[in-house]
Amino acid sequence: MRVLVLGAGFGGLELTTRLSDEFGDEIEVVLIDQADSFVFGFSKLDVMFGRIVADAVRHPYRYLVKPGVRFVQSTIRAINPAARSVETDAGHFDGDFLVVALGADLDPGATPGLVEGGHEFYTVEGAFAARELLSAFDGGRVIVGVTSTPFKCPPAPSETVLLLHDYLVDRGLRERSQISLVMPLPVPIPPSPAASSALLEVFAQRDIGWYPNQLVRELDPSANVARFADGNEMPYELFLGVPTHRVPAVVAESGMTVNGWIPVNPLTLETSYPGVFAVGDVTSVGTPKAGVFSERQASVAAERIVSLIRGAPATSEYDGRGLCYLEFGHDEVARVEVTFLSGQPPIGNYDAPSETLFVEKAGFGAERIQRWFDRAWG
Numbered sequence: 468m469r470v471l472v473l474g475a476g477f478g479g480l481e482l483t484t485r486l487s488d489e490f491g492d493e494i495e496v497v498l499i500d501q502a503d504s505f506v507f508g509f510s511k512l513d514v515m516f517g518r519i520v521a522d523a524v525r526h527p528y529r530y531l532v533k534p535g536v537r538f539v540q541s542t543i544r545a546i547n548p549a550a551r552s553v554e555t556d557a558g559h560f561d562g563d564f565l566v567v568a569l570g571a572d573l574d575p576g577a578t579p580g581l582v583e584g585g586h587e588f589y590t591v592e593g594a595f596a597a598r599e600l601l602s603a604f605d606g607g608r609v610i611v612g613v614t615s616t617p618f619k620c621p622p623a624p625s626e627t628v629l630l631l632h633d634y635l636v637d638r639g640l641r642e643r644s645q646i647s648l649v650m651p652l653p654v655p656i657p658p659s660p661a662a663s664s665a666l667l668e669v670f671a672q673r674d675i676g677w678y679p680n681q682l683v684r685e686l687d688p689s690a691n692v693a694r695f696a697d698g699n700e701m702p703y704e705l706f707l708g709v710p711t712h713r714v715p716a717v718v719a720e721s722g723m724t725v726n727g728w729i730p731v732n733p734l735t736l737e738t739s740y741p742g743v744f745a746v747g748d749v750t751s752v753g754t755p756k757a758g759v760f761s762e763r764q765a766s767v768a769a770e771r772i773v774s775l776i777r778g779a780p781a782t783s784e785y786d787g788r789g790l791c792y793l794e795f796g797h798d799e800v801a802r803v804e805v806t807f808l809s810g811q812p813p814i815g816n817y818d819a820p821s822e823t824l825f826v827e828k829a830g831f832g833a834e835r836i837q838r839w840f841d842r843a844w845g
């Protein structure tokens with residue numbers, strides 16, 4: 468019995484861990500990823516703002532040594548969902564079950580002028596390079612702007628402007644800088660009115676410009692101007708952009724997508740292909756694109772695969788819950804817990820920013836590294 472897991476991000480790591488815990492070396496789990504290490508999304512902001520060095524946030528897959536699991540570092544070139552097989556640079560693999568957890572790819576080139584006149588900070592490379600860029604920045608107008616929907620971790624642009632504020636204060640540059648946040652959403656975190664009003668309050672207190680219901684459509688690098696979807700313009704000295712998201716090309720070419728993403732049964736994470744599951748950002752399951760949702764979907768997919776292998780009734784169902792830590796700057800973190808149920812408005816709980824939650828967030832990352840890699844972080 469072999470399970471092929473495509474992608475070793477939040478979803479793939481959780482799924483692999485669950486299967487190994489359950490079966491040990493009774494079954495074979497082949498986990499394939501092109502990268503050599505895992506990086507949390509939130510670590511990108513930590514590196515960008517100089518809170519930690521890049522090497523400290525890379526978790527190399529060579530440490531992923533679990534019973535029954537084989538990690539293959541290779542690029543997946545073709546997926547055949549009907550045959551539950553893939554072609555990779557390391558050869559052909561097939562499985563009794565296939566789980567697609569390949570996330571969302573980022574395409575800065577899709578926004579005219581972004582590559583030439585701005586900087587994306589959503590890829591690992593882009594965020595790490597932004598650290599140098601920020602350290603050379605001498606003050607001026609900064610725009611943090613979203614260029615298309617959907618985008619990963621909808622709170623991240625709000626966190627970015629708050630961390631940027633602190634960063635510029637620490638460097639003595641805040642008074643000669645302006646910070647503007649351009650977002651396609653009406654409020655910073657629509658499922659949590661309490662979190663949204665707390666964010667809008669601190670944006671006002673810290674003189675951060677809030678531009679809702681807007682997308683940045685293009686940059687004009689010669690004029691240093693960002694153009695919005697409604698035709699308005701905003702000048703900048705530094706543009707930090709959230710680029711276009713799409714499924715990896717290999718997923719698009721597999722024929723599994725509908726309207727750009729893989730449709731799944733929202734309760735079971737099954738695709739329309741027998742024995743093939745998809746979890747996380749690569750799907751259109753109906754929750755935001757964030758690691759905590761990918762992880763919970765992966766645990767449901769894992770439990771269903773366990774039941775199918777054991778010949779037991781599969782009862783586990785996805786509940787749409789996710790818990791998100793929100794950087795507020797000033798070394799404080801807030802917590803938002805949201806449940807997305809199909810056909811119903813999302814329900815959210817909000818815990819105000821505190822230093823205690825700052826510590827709890829660090830524990831959240833450390834706990835996962837311990838579980839997925841069987842080693843301490845740091």
Ligand SMILES: Cc1cc2nc3c(=O)[nH]c(=O)nc-3n(C[C@H](O)[C@H](O)[C@H](O)COP(=O)(O)OP(=O)(O)OC[C@H]3O[C@@H](n4cnc5c(N)ncnc54)[C@H](O)[C@@H]3O)c2cc1C
Nearest residue numbers: 474476477478501508509543569570620747748757758759
């Ligand atoms: C700045 C920022 C902050 C964030 N903060 C948070 C946060 O605080 N909390 C949170 O929950 N989420 C956060 N996120 C979002 C989170 O990082 C993603 O939503 C999450 O990683 C998605 O998990 P996934 O398993 O679906 O995909 P991913 O984690 O993206 O994993 C996909 C994997 O597939 C691999 N892959 C893709 N194509 C191929 C191929 N052709 N061949 C081989 N391998 C391939 C990739 O290398 C990758 O490792 C943040 C994101 C950003 C950018």
